[in-house]
Amino acid sequence: MSSQVYAGPYGAEPRHPGWPARLGPLLVPAGRLELRPIRLRDAADWSRIRLRDRAYLEEWEPTATGPWGDRNARWSWPPQCMSLRSLARRGQCLPFAITVDGEFAGQITVGNIIRASLRSAWVGYWVSSKLAGRGVATAAVALVTDHAFTAAGLHRLEATVRPENAASVRVLTKAGYRQEGLFLRYLDVAGAWRDHLSFAITAEETGKGVVARLVAEGLAQRPEQR
Template sequence: MEAERTLASGVVLRLLSPEDAGLLAKAYAENREYLAPWEPARPEEWYTEEGQVQAVAHALGELMRRTELPLVLVEDGSIIGGATLSSIVRGAFQNAHLGYWIAERAQGQGIMTQTVGVLVEIARDGLGLHRIEAATLPRNAASQRVLEKNGFEFYGLARSYLQIAGSWQDHRMYQRIL
């Protein structure tokens, strides 16, 4: 992937870096309540710079192993979201999982729709993947619209798929064949 990509909205999509820990801690702390229904229950240290130093180091380790592509969305020097291709599998599968989040103040502006479009291009043209999959909570219509606008198709309901907000929850499964 090129070092960074400026989206039509002016937001910059770029690779996560070790220097992002403080900005991520601030973004997660500011959006804690907003993100809580959509994410795993987080320990208190997740919302600190030290906790994000560890999270960033883990993500960058996965990047070095070529099993993850962690990206952040930056606007006016602040992180307003993130997107990741994770669990990248090669061989006969050529697949990755797509995950993303956006700050409450940036929600509904088309930023994530643009971001997912860029990730589809990167997965296909840069990584040579065949398929991307994503999962959303059944009540997350906004996330489902983002996926559908980017050519993802619904293919089933996974019961008790992920532990989100402290409980095992069903997820709608989407895929995009590249």
């Protein structure tokens, strides 16, 4: 990992604070959850899950060019992975794989990182349909939020979600994100311009940490608790 630093209004910082890193583990109903940097050899698992879960994912993800099968084929992963890792090395995103019991289960990314006086970014995620409703997405968001506000040195995170996506709204709410507003016709999703709810959280709102809050509410456990 590079030891280069850059000087900004908050003093000298690593060139890519907060990445690479391994986060967790947390115990959730689905199993032992961890976050790790994405890697090229995730291609087969990434493609298999996304091709299988097309109906589950396509309804919520931004419209993109080309057939779903091509965009999510195994051979399409390396350029995506390398692009995200390149951005991470420049301090512009934090791209993680979500694993459950050591198996690839989805992705979570802190993207469009802006530093200086804003110190803000967005968070986006997807999880295998087979693990839906089993605490995976909520724990992943909690881990990455705490990491963004500590090691990565950010102050604010945002997330947008369609009002119809009740499951994702619950994830963000459980993780302490508050609704700030409604973006009309914000993104082209599933072939039409869709409204999105805007959620956000700042470092001051997390108290002792989002993970600590989940544990206190019985929504996750630390391994040593068993």
